[in-house]
Amino acid sequence: MRITGGSLCGRRIAVPDGIIRPAMDRMRESVFAILGDLSGKSFLDLFSGSGIIALEAASRGASPIEAVEKDPRKRSQLLRNVAISPVHIHCHFMAVELYVKRAKNSFDVIFCDPPFPYAYKKELLEAISTSPLMQETSLLLIHYPREEQFETPPGKLMLTDRRQYGRSLVDFYSLQN
Template sequence: MRITGGKLKGRIIKCPDGVIRPAMDRMRESVFSILGDLTGKSWLDLFSGSGTIALEAVSRNAEDVELCEKDKIKVNTILENVRIAEQECGVKIKCHFMPVEYYIKRCRRSFDYIFFDPPFPYKFHEQIIEQADKNKLLNKTGTIIVHRPEEHFMPDKIGNLTRTDKRIYGRSIVDFYTYSE
């Protein structure tokens, strides 16, 4: 796996042992192109896997980045990837190693962007977004980005959030949710 843009462009990222489905380079590059400049923005990477999405955000100047992954097998690889990115970009990445559901219930801050990429068999996409909305994890001008398989239906509206964009990458779909006006 490699970082697709920004300060770390081309940097090879280690992939942890265990079950992992890394986001395709093309999809990552496209999503970050859609979002544009992340200077000064905060970012939360849920179901982080290898930490690649958080590293892509840091590479593109996000300054306040956190990630969450529950699989203990991935901890050392994530920490190694994060250490390298922190050294090269001078930004601290806060890592949480716990179930995403638990993190969302405990978190008392908000983010400009939340990237949500659970394992494809995961069935609780809407509930996670509803809980994030309820706990005010997303800034009022922020965006939740959901990577999912095409078979998993997502509604246009979840709580106070509305889907504003939908991109298709093979059998994967990326949805963008923002607060309704």
């Protein structure tokens, strides 16, 4: 996989062992074009896998950055990949649900890319929306299968944008006023 923009544009990273569905180059490039310059913005990458999303954020100036991944088979490759970042990416190796439950800090941008078979997407978004992770200006993104499109926004969230990439969607949410 390659980083699609910013200071690390074109750098390739390895994909870790285990089950992984890396975010498509086209989708990542489009999403980060929508987000624009991330200089000085905090970024959280949930279900980090290879770390490509965190690296895309770092490449575009985000800082601080945290990545969360529970699969121990991905740990060593994730750490090798984020080592190329111009800023430190703090990696947490735990279940995303536990990370959300223990959260104390908020982030400007939260990117959630659960495995497509993950059955608790809506509940996870609800938990994030009521956690300290989100503040009034935070943006929460989720990448998920088109077939699972939410009828109504979960929790305290308001849908601000939706983009389709092949058989998947990326929804952009902010907190309702």
